[in-house]
Amino acid sequence: MSAIEEQQLxxxxxxxxxxxxxxxxxxxxxxxxxxxxxxxxVAVVPERQVAALVxxxxxxxxxxxxxxxxxxxxxxxxxxxxxxxLPLRFGTLFPSEEELRAGFLGPRHDELRSLLDRFEGLGExxxxxxxxxxxxxxxxxxxxxxxxxxxxxxxxxxxxxxAQLVRLGELVAARLEARRAADGDEIVxxxxxxxxxxxxxxxxxxxxxxxxxxxxxxQDRRRFDELLEATALRLRHLVDFTCTGPLPPHSFVAxxxxx
Amino acid sequence: xxxxxxxxxxxxxxxxxxxxxxAEVLDLILDKGLVIDAYVRVxxxxxxxxxxxxxxxxxxxxxxxxxxxxxxxLDLTQTEAAGLKELREGGGGGGNGGGKSRGMIEGxxxxxxxxxxxxxxxxxxxxx
Numbered sequence: 371m372s373a374i375e376e377q378q379l380x381x382x383x384x385x386x387x388x389x390x391x392x393x394x395x396x397x398x399x400x401x402x403x404x405x406x407x408x409x410x411x412v413a414v415v416p417e418r419q420v421a422a423l424v425x426x427x428x429x430x431x432x433x434x435x436x437x438x439x440x441x442x443x444x445x446x447x448x449x450x451x452x453x454x455x456l457p458l459r460f461g462t463l464f465p466s467e468e469e470l471r472a473g474f475l476g477p478r479h480d481e482l483r484s485l486l487d488r489f490e491g492l493g494e495x496x497x498x499x500x501x502x503x504x505x506x507x508x509x510x511x512x513x514x515x516x517x518x519x520x521x522x523x524x525x526x527x528x529x530x531x532x533a534q535l536v537r538l539g540e541l542v543a544a545r546l547e548a549r550r551a552a553d554g555d556e557i558v559x560x561x562x563x564x565x566x567x568x569x570x571x572x573x574x575x576x577x578x579x580x581x582x583x584x585x586x587x588x589q590d591r592r593r594f595d596e597l598l599e600a601t602a603l604r605l606r607h608l609v610d611f612t613c614t615g616p617l618p619p620h621s622f623v624a625x626x627x628x629x
Numbered sequence: 630x631x632x633x634x635x636x637x638x639x640x641x642x643x644x645x646x647x648x649x650x651x652a653e654v655l656d657l658i659l660d661k662g663l664v665i666d667a668y669v670r671v672x673x674x675x676x677x678x679x680x681x682x683x684x685x686x687x688x689x690x691x692x693x694x695x696x697x698x699x700x701x702x703l704d705l706t707q708t709e710a711a712g713l714k715e716l717r718e719g720g721g722g723g724g725n726g727g728g729k730s731r732g733m734i735e736g737x738x739x740x741x742x743x744x745x746x747x748x749x750x751x752x753x754x755x756x757x
Contacts, residue, residue: 394663436651443654447647459662474665496648496657508700518700526701539693542700599642606641614645614653620661 386466389415392423392445393618394456394482402448407438412445415467417475420482423449424470427463434461450618454490456482457618481625489623491588492566493616497598499557499579499609506608507577511545518542553609554580560601564594569621579609583621591616 410425449455464470521538565584602611
């Protein structure tokens with residue numbers, strides 16, 4: 371047993387031990403039976419109608435590692451499987467259980483309860499879409515744009531001037547951006563029809579088309595899936611889609627005074 | 630139109646019930662979720678920085694030259710053939726009849742790309 375584990379055991383249950391908070395659930399919700407951060411177990415701190423999912427940790431100077439990040443996500447995912455959960459951003463630590471109640475759960479009780487009501491039966495569907503490869507999307511651009519096609523013909527003969535090549539590249543870059551924006555907008559627009567809210571993030575990488583989260587009602591999930599399939603099918607000659615969920619509503623929760 | 634990909638992976642649509650890797654988890658739990666400002670935040674260490682690489686702003690001559698080279702290298706005959714094969718395989722909504730009809734495929738392709746702009750560049754390439 372490591373020194374930290376010994377210390378954890380010693381302090382566990384003590385009122386002054388720091389608590390790591392994963393998220394907020396309804397009082398009486400099941401406790402996730404997956405390992406928490408730093409190998410700890412998960413417990414609940416109830417306050418009237420709401421409760422915090424927590425782990426008691428050894429001290430406030432926690433250094434989180436890769437497996438702790440995964441544990442945070444696993445705990446929330448497991449909780450979400452059993453009902454509504456408001457996920458906290460990774461790494462929130464209260465000095466003690468008492469401080470958690472008096473400084474957060476108590477004063478924010480009504481706000482947290484109404485947030486739980488608001489997110490009841492809702493899940494986040496996280497979507498990433500990217501072009502298969504550069505060739506296929508550039509091929510489309512040349513095929514669709516006469517100006518690009520003409521400049522391309524003119525510069526393929528070998529006698530192309532530097533200025534002509536720059537002009538061609540500039541034009542292709544602009545068309546690619548426009549294409550990316552149009553494809554991204556179309557994807558978001560189509561999938562939004564199956565969602566109650568949407569949050570669009572910046573796409574990733576050179577080939578990224580869109581990264582977005584959709585807040586979807588449980589009873590609308592099938593419709594969302596159908597929209598996703600139809601959209602992916604429509605763009606499958608160009609775009610790869612990855613969709614993860616239903617997840618806790620990470621991208622949609624916010625409280626007054628938070629960021 | 631809805632093909633039986635429900636609950637299964639196809640080559641263009643992957644689905645997972647929960648985040649599968651560290652990058653995906655980081656994306657969700659470091660930047661998103663409730664933040665309670667007044668309280669301590671745990672230091673995150675021991676993680677190789679998975680830089681969620683913001684797209685490079687396309688604005689340099691070098692980038693333009695790279696794009697010019699990339700489009701000039703394209704084998705459009707092949708690109709279009711692949712595209713048409715995709716369409717014949719069912720993308721065109723009822724276009725699964727062997728794809729012999731050029732007109733139908735062109736129509737489907739136009740529907741795909743959202744407009745019916747010139748394909749002159751492609752045609753002249755095919756004649757090369």
